[in-house]
Structures are given as C-alpha cells and as structure tokens.
Amino acid sequence: MKPDTIVAAATPPGTGGIAIVRISGPQASEVAEQLVGRLPPPREAQHRTFRDAAGAAIDSGIVLYFAAPNSFTGEDVVELQGHGGPMPVAMIVDAAVGAGARLAAPGEFTQRAFLNGRLDLAQAEAVADLISSGTAQAARAALRSLSGEFSKRVVAIAAEIERLRIFVEAAIDFPEEDVDFLSDGELHAAIGRASSALTTLIGQSAVGRVLRDGFRVVIVGKPNAGKSSLMNRLSGEDTAIVTEVAGTTRDILREQIDIDGLAVELVDTAGLRDNPDRIEAEGIRRAREALANADAALWIQDASDGNDSRADLPADLPSIPIIVVRNKIDLTGEAAGANPRAPRTLGVSAATGAGLDELRRQIGELAGYENLGEQTVTARRRHVDALQRAAQHFAAGCRALREDRAGEVFAEELRLAHRALGEITGACSADDLLGRIFSEFCIGK
Numbered sequence: 001m002k003p004d005t006i007v008a009a010a011t012p013p014g015t016g017g018i019a020i021v022r023i024s025g026p027q028a029s030e031v032a033e034q035l036v037g038r039l040p041p042p043r044e045a046q047h048r049t050f051r052d053a054a055g056a057a058i059d060s061g062i063v064l065y066f067a068a069p070n071s072f073t074g075e076d077v078v079e080l081q082g083h084g085g086p087m088p089v090a091m092i093v094d095a096a097v098g099a100g101a102r103l104a105a106p107g108e109f110t111q112r113a114f115l116n117g118r119l120d121l122a123q124a125e126a127v128a129d130l131i132s133s134g135t136a137q138a139a140r141a142a143l144r145s146l147s148g149e150f151s152k153r154v155v156a157i158a159a160e161i162e163r164l165r166i167f168v169e170a171a172i173d174f175p176e177e178d179v180d181f182l183s184d185g186e187l188h189a190a191i192g193r194a195s196s197a198l199t200t201l202i203g204q205s206a207v208g209r210v211l212r213d214g215f216r217v218v219i220v221g222k223p224n225a226g227k228s229s230l231m232n233r234l235s236g237e238d239t240a241i242v243t244e245v246a247g248t249t250r251d252i253l254r255e256q257i258d259i260d261g262l263a264v265e266l267v268d269t270a271g272l273r274d275n276p277d278r279i280e281a282e283g284i285r286r287a288r289e290a291l292a293n294a295d296a297a298l299w300i301q302d303a304s305d306g307n308d309s310r311a312d313l314p315a316d317l318p319s320i321p322i323i324v325v326r327n328k329i330d331l332t333g334e335a336a337g338a339n340p341r342a343p344r345t346l347g348v349s350a351a352t353g354a355g356l357d358e359l360r361r362q363i364g365e366l367a368g369y370e371n372l373g374e375q376t377v378t379a380r381r382r383h384v385d386a387l388q389r390a391a392q393h394f395a396a397g398c399r400a401l402r403e404d405r406a407g408e409v410f411a412e413e414l415r416l417a418h419r420a421l422g423e424i425t426g427a428c429s430a431d432d433l434l435g436r437i438f439s440e441f442c443i444g445k
C-alpha cells in the first residue's frame with residue numbers, strides 16, 4: 001500500500017519565536033503548494049505567505065522542501081516555519097489536512113524514517129532518548145546512539161556470529177573435505193573474540209540503560225534514623241517532613257538528583273519496624289515495593305543509638321547493592337566518610353553534611369559511573385535483555401561444540417543469538433514491538 005501524506009506541528013505547543021509544521025509523504029509537495037504556491041527548489045529557504053483553502057492569508061514565513069530520499073523520513077518533506085503561536089499552527093495544520101494530508105500519529109515521522117531505512121530501530125529509539133534526556137551526559141550518549149555508534153557495535157558482533165555459524169555449517173555439510181574444524185585455532189580465537197565483545201557491550205549497555213532511565217536508590221532504615229533528613233540534604237529540597245516522632249514518613253517520596261551528569265532518583269520511605277499502625281503498615285508495604293524496583297539501597301542507621309554497623313541489616317533485603325550509612329555522627333564523633341574496615345559502610349551527618357560527598361561518590365560508583373566516557377551510548381532495558389539472551393545462546397552453543405562436538409547445536413544456538421541481536425536494530429522485529437516503541441514518541445516526531 002502506498003503511504004499517505006502526514007502533517008503535524010514539529011515544535012511544542014504554546015507560544016514561541018517560530019513554530020514549524022512538517023508535512024511528509026508522496027503528496028507533500030502538492031499539499032504544500034496549495035498553501036504556499038510554488039515550492040522553492042529543494043533545501044533552499046524562501047519566504048511565502050501561507051493561505052487557507054479560500055485563499056485567505058493565515059501566516060507567513062519560511063518554506064523548506066526536502067526531496068525524497070534526502071529527508072529525515074526518506075519521503076518528500078515540506079517544512080513551514082511560521083510565527084510561534086497555537087492559532088497559526090492549528091490553522092496551517094487544518095489547511096494541510098484540507099489539502100489532502102492526514103494528522104500524524106505519535107512517532108510516525110520517525111517510524112517512516114525507520115521503514116525507509118534512514119535509521120535502524122536503536123537509532124530511532126535514540127531520537128526519543130535524546131529528546132527526553134535529563135542530563136548533558138545522557139544527551140551526549142543518546143546522540144552517540146543516534147549516530148549509529150551502538151548499532152555499529154551490535155552489528156559487528158552479529159556479523160562475527162554469522163561468520164562463525166556459516167563456517168561450522170559448511171564444515172557439517174562437507175564432511176568429505178575432512179577438515180577437523182574443531183582443531184581449527186582460528187575458530188576458537190573467533191569464538192573468544194565474539195564472546196568478549198558481547199560481554200563488553202552488555203556492560204556498556206547496562207550503563208547506557210541507567211543513563212537513560214536514571215539510577216533508582218531507595219532509602220530504607222528504622223524509624224528516626226534520619227532517612228528523610230538525608231534525602232532533603234542530598235536533594236537540597238525540603239520535600240520530606242522531618243520530626244523527632246518515629247513513623248512520620250508514611251508514603252513514598254521521590255527526588256531527582258544529578259551526580260556528575262547521572263540522573264539519580266532518591267526514594268524516601270517509611271521506616272521498617274514491627275507493630276506499626278495501619279497507615280504506617282501500608283507505608284512499610286510501599287517501602288518494600290520500592291525496594292523491589294530499586295537499583296540500589298541506602299540502609300540508614302542512627303549511629304547515636306549504640307548499634308554496630310551491619311548488625312541491624314534486615315535479612316530479607318533484595319539482592320541489590322546496599323550502602324550502610326551511619327547517620328548522626330555529629331553526635332558520636334565517628335569518622336566521616338568510608339570506613340576502611342567495613343566495605344560499603346560510611347559515616348555521615350545529615351545535620352552538618354559531613355561524609356555526603358563520599359556517599360555521592362559511592363552511589364555514582366554503583367551506577368557504573370566510572371565507566372562513563374566517550375564510549376557511552378544510551379540503551380534501553382530491551383537492548384540489555386536482547387544482548388543477554390544472545391550471550392546465553394552463544395554460550396550454550398559453545399558448550400555444545402566443546403563438550404559434545406555438536407556442530408548442529410552450535411549452529412542453531414548461533415542462529416538464535418544472531419536473531420536476538422537483530423531485535424535491537426530492528427533487522428528482525430515483530431510488528432507489535434515496533435508499534436509499542438513508536439507509540440511512546442510525541443506527535444510530530
């Protein structure tokens with residue numbers, strides 16, 4: 001089916017200096033010409049009056065024409081840059097619809113760019129990630145993914161796996177050649193290379209996932225340990241109510257902080273204790289739920305109550321990294337910062353701020369922050385999942401080859417690993433996955 005022609009405002013709603021309406025599709029130039037008369041030559045900015053179907057002027061501004069396939073979507077695209085107000089924009093969009101275009105669905109421009117091979121799926125997702133990035137680091141990493149840096153690494157590993165599979169299948173199909181492919185040193189070297197490249201990329205994408213989604217740190221501990229004070233101190237906001245009454249915090253409170261370019265979401269919770277009243281019990285239930293979805297936890301202790309560091313850690317905390325934070329050292333004279341004798345244990349004072357720089361540093365370390373650099377790309381949970389599945393198939397195939405000399409099993413597992421990698425770039429992706437990804441975009445993108 002021939003695609004239709006779509007229109008949407010490309011700039012956000014509201015007032016501004018300029019608003020851009022974008023038209024894309026095979027009829028883009030015909031639709032636009034009904035509004036602005038003759039189009040300028042491709043990629044040449046010219047001034048025009050924009051008119052409705054009756055010929056009445058709506059607005060005036062710059063017209064840009066991008067001829068297929070050299071446009072964002074790969075189709076004919078016309079951009080009308082008018083005055084930035086909701087009324088002119090609505091009237092231009094209406095006039096374009098009157099001239100034969102249809103309102104675009106969310107993400108439809110980017111989806112067309114993907115369908116026309118202008119972007120692969122991971123790049124299309126990076127468009128959305130760049131738009132919604134919350135820190136400069138995340139924006140730079142998204143731009144690297146958008147430029148194809150992440151996809152390039154995925155495709156390189158997929159190609160290596162495909163080469164290995166073809167090599168082994170050929171050896172199976174032509175046994176009379178009598179090459180003992182298992183003793184081929186080159187084969188084993190290539191397996192080693194692919195395997196370590198996969199491991200590296202899984203690590204990089206896990207960091208990229210945190211950069212995109214943020215790192216979620218839940219603050220837990222007994223009532224009155226100073227959890228809310230610490231959250232307020234770290235975020236510089238008075239979000240949480242602090243009192244000397246145990247059980248003050250009953251709901252979940254969230255604050256975003258920025259640790260050297262990494263978005264960290266702090267979650268303050270009700271203190272975990274036995275025999276709470278009904279409302280507090282609900283708070284404790286929510287605290288446990290927040291823990292289940294956290295990337296790391298801070299276990300806050302009141303250093304002034306005589307307890308020893310890891311002594312009161314509940315046994316049923318989920319298996320996420322935990323930093324034991326001994327608070328109120330202003331009352332005890334304990335040393336601020338990391339405790340050299342106990343790993344991931346440090347002394348702080350929410351009252352004076354002592355030790356908090358070290359706490360921030362350790363949170364950043366847990367988030368993989370030390371790995372951030374020019375190599376960092378953004379990634380999504382589904383990318384990390386697909387890479388892990390690819391690694392599992394690859395490992396299973398290698399085991400079959402090594403232990404059972406089972407070339408067929410090796411080839412089959414490598415085919416599955418290759419397919420998992422293909423889901424990342426969209427080389428092989430189900431339609432419902434594509435629908436889900438593009439529907440998360442805003443309209444006009």
Ligand SMILES: Nc1nc2c(ncn2[C@@H]2O[C@H](COP(=O)(O)OP(=O)(O)O)[C@@H](O)[C@H]2O)c(=O)[nH]1
Binds near residue numbers: 328
């Ligand atoms: N001296 C001192 N008092 C603190 C410190 N942190 C919290 N507090 C006090 O401890 C009490 C409980 O604090 P709060 O943040 O509400 O604890 P939460 O129940 O764990 O959220 C309040 O009276 C705070 O003023 C600290 O570092 N030093």
Ligand SMILES: [Mg+2]
Binds near residue numbers: 227241249270
């Ligand atoms: Mg509290």
